[in-house]
Amino acid sequence: MGLDVERLRVLVEVVHAGSIAAAAKRMGFTASALSQQLAKLEREVGDRLVDRGPGGVRPTATGELLVRHGERVLGALHDAEEAVRGARRLPREHLSVGTFASAGKALVPTALATFRRAHPQVRLTLLDIEPPDGYGLVTSGDLDLLITHRYPDVPLPPATGLHRAHLMADPLRLVLPTGHRHAGTDRLTLAGLATDEWISGGPGVPNRVALDGTARRAGVELRVSYETRDYAVTLALVSAGIGVAVVPGTTLRSAEPGDYVVRDLDQPIARDIFLVHRPRPRPPVSDMVARLQGVA
Amino acid sequence: MGLDVERLRVLVEVVHAGSIAAAAKRMGFTASALSQQLAKLEREVGDRLVDRGPGGVRPTATGELLVRHGERVLGALHDAEEAVRGARRLPREHLSVGTFASAGKALVPTALATFRRAHPQVRLTLLDIEPPDGYGLVTSGDLDLLITHRYPDVPLPPATGLHRAHLMADPLRLVLPTGHRHAGTDRLTLAGLATDEWISGGPGVPNRVALDGTARRAGVELRVSYETRDYAVTLALVSAGIGVAVVPGTTLRSAEPGDYVVRDLDQPIARDIFLVHRPRPRPPVSDMVARLQGVA
């Protein structure tokens, strides 16, 4: 049995894109071509790789397995290509960075700006990637650098074959409406806020998991009455006096002002921000890493 | 730029085989096909990858670089194929082991025999590989297990991405003609044999490097008058009274008897024997590893 790498690439792209049509657009082919290649791959493997559903496809267990391996193959191929570029003394002219939304607003722009000034010939690509996704794209070489985070009580995804460095701790701070009864207090406890209405993500969303875990350890049960994963919405709700919330410090730094005040917990909690990239990064990637570490 | 994996495979096979014709035979193609693929790859890379010479080809610096990367790509592809086999609950039916010549005679056969009894359905392939070669074949997945050695004073090749475990120390023992003036002594020094004619490998051959290094540290200079890398020849020469030599213990265990006696140095030296395989070996490989460790 000999797997075809181009067919593996099709599988990986299709699963990453979430649908055959979207992957076809990315790759510059017709959806029919990808559909046929995928079908042929399934015949060769002897097992279904994706479940076809309306609005796209989802990988089966075998498909997931093969995607993980395919990403490694593509990553090794990517390394080979970069090696020959290096041997010909051709500098890389492209750098793609994936970030989660809130970092994209605060931390990343300043680093990107100085990088752009220093390397005007390097074309930058920025991609929104919400944790815990994105590791596969780094493995396959589609992404040179991933900026991701992990909230407390949320497991950290495995980074097999990748390099992951802690960039900074991003403290989660309390946000209260200006007229809140504790607005004048500097350091608050969760217990003192147990009667408030909370605003957080839905069940399973990282910031909700972290909030619930911290509350449980403090012996408090919080009532989350409003669920949103968008911090801009969260702040608007707080400003309207609807409830209280915890919001990352970096997000607050670049947020619109509003009718809220920022306070801290007596037992500080923080989300950790990580940089993920392939081992032994070369100049363009390593330079960006250094700039981000400088900003943090 | 997008490298073609099949062309990379051609390059890797050609360099491993040492000639286009030999690689073509192994791969079941004509030499012409490989020549064309190789030429096309060189055009794509924009650099020569092999130096064509009479009697075969040798990789250029760029070629060597690309072979190393190609081996990783092929290894990742190999892993993917093994993963789908595993997902379909199909056991591996093939195992290829590479060994250096002297291990092939002593250490390996007993391990192979018990393995064969335990797994009669697994087809075994044995390949002669002289150190320090063979690492690339393990990386690319052509070889499941490599039994290799390192003589003192010889650098150990890097095992990037591979697992290397020390199997045993193989002491180098003195072999003297039966009538030698020190044949009655149990433990000898190199200084006491400085006036003898020595039999060893040519310059650069591992056992020669080890012998010279040991002598240098002992402050002795030895005269190597007969050069051969074949231990059977060495023993025949010693039996004929031509000179003295050091020979690995495992080799002596399976050697023909002759007119020689075996003694030891007061400062024992030994070559180290290693097992090399890919990380996280699965049942058929790991079982063979266990058997070899049991024998040692």
Added chain:
DNA sequence: ACGGGAAGTAAGGAACGCTAATGGGACTGG
């Protein structure tokens, strides 16, 4: 019930890669 979007099927054409055949260059033995 109907329009839109996504995946699958069928048929044609273009491109790619292999084989076979030919020629050239270098070492070997007479």
Added chain:
DNA sequence: CCAGTCCCATTAGCGTTCCTTACTTCCCGT
């Protein structure tokens, strides 16, 4: 010194593969 041999490069031609176009099917939301 020349014939023989081995290995590699090139060219011509053919077969296969794979992509596109066009059409069908299925599911959802309006």
